[in-house]
Amino acid sequence: xxxxxxxDQVRKLALALPGAEEGTMYGGVAFRVGGHxxxxxxxxxxxxxNSLVVRINFDExxxxxxxxxxxxxxxxxxxxxxxxxxxxxxxxxxxISGLLRTAYNFVGAKPKPRPSNKxxxxxx
Numbered sequence: 582x583x584x585x586x587x588x589d590q591v592r593k594l595a596l597a598l599p600g601a602e603e604g605t606m607y608g609g610v611a612f613r614v615g616g617h618x619x620x621x622x623x624x625x626x627x628x629x630x631n632s633l634v635v636r637i638n639f640d641e642x643x644x645x646x647x648x649x650x651x652x653x654x655x656x657x658x659x660x661x662x663x664x665x666x667x668x669x670x671x672x673x674x675x676x677i678s679g680l681l682r683t684a685y686n687f688v689g690a691k692p693k694p695r696p697s698n699k700x701x702x703x704x705x
Contacts, residue, residue, distance in 0.1 A: 600615065602614070619685045629668065631670055632667060635666075
């Protein structure tokens with residue numbers, strides 16, 4: 582069986598990504614890039630202890646839930662969010678590293694909001 586992943590290992594892997602920063606979100610530790618959270622400690626009571634929330638697209642989430650339901654899960658609270666819960670006691674260290682990179686790219690690739698047309702001046 583794979584060795585258990587600790588939150589300190591998650592922190593080390595997350596902060597090794599270019600531009601990644603540690604902060605807080607709803608009282609839990611969160612990792613961000615460009616102001617966007619890509620992974621965090623779940624603070625909602627529906628999450629199991631020793632879990633991690635990771636931002637991924639819905640198709641990838643569905644696939645992980647299908648192939649590894651003992652490692653990855655979702656609760657009603659998280660259904661509408663592009664994220665998945667990970668049981669750190671069950672995930673392989675290589676898998677968590679890849680998952681963090683996927684999440685980092687997922688939020689880092691988001692387009693920047695466009696300025697409102699109301700404040701834009703038009704040239705005459």
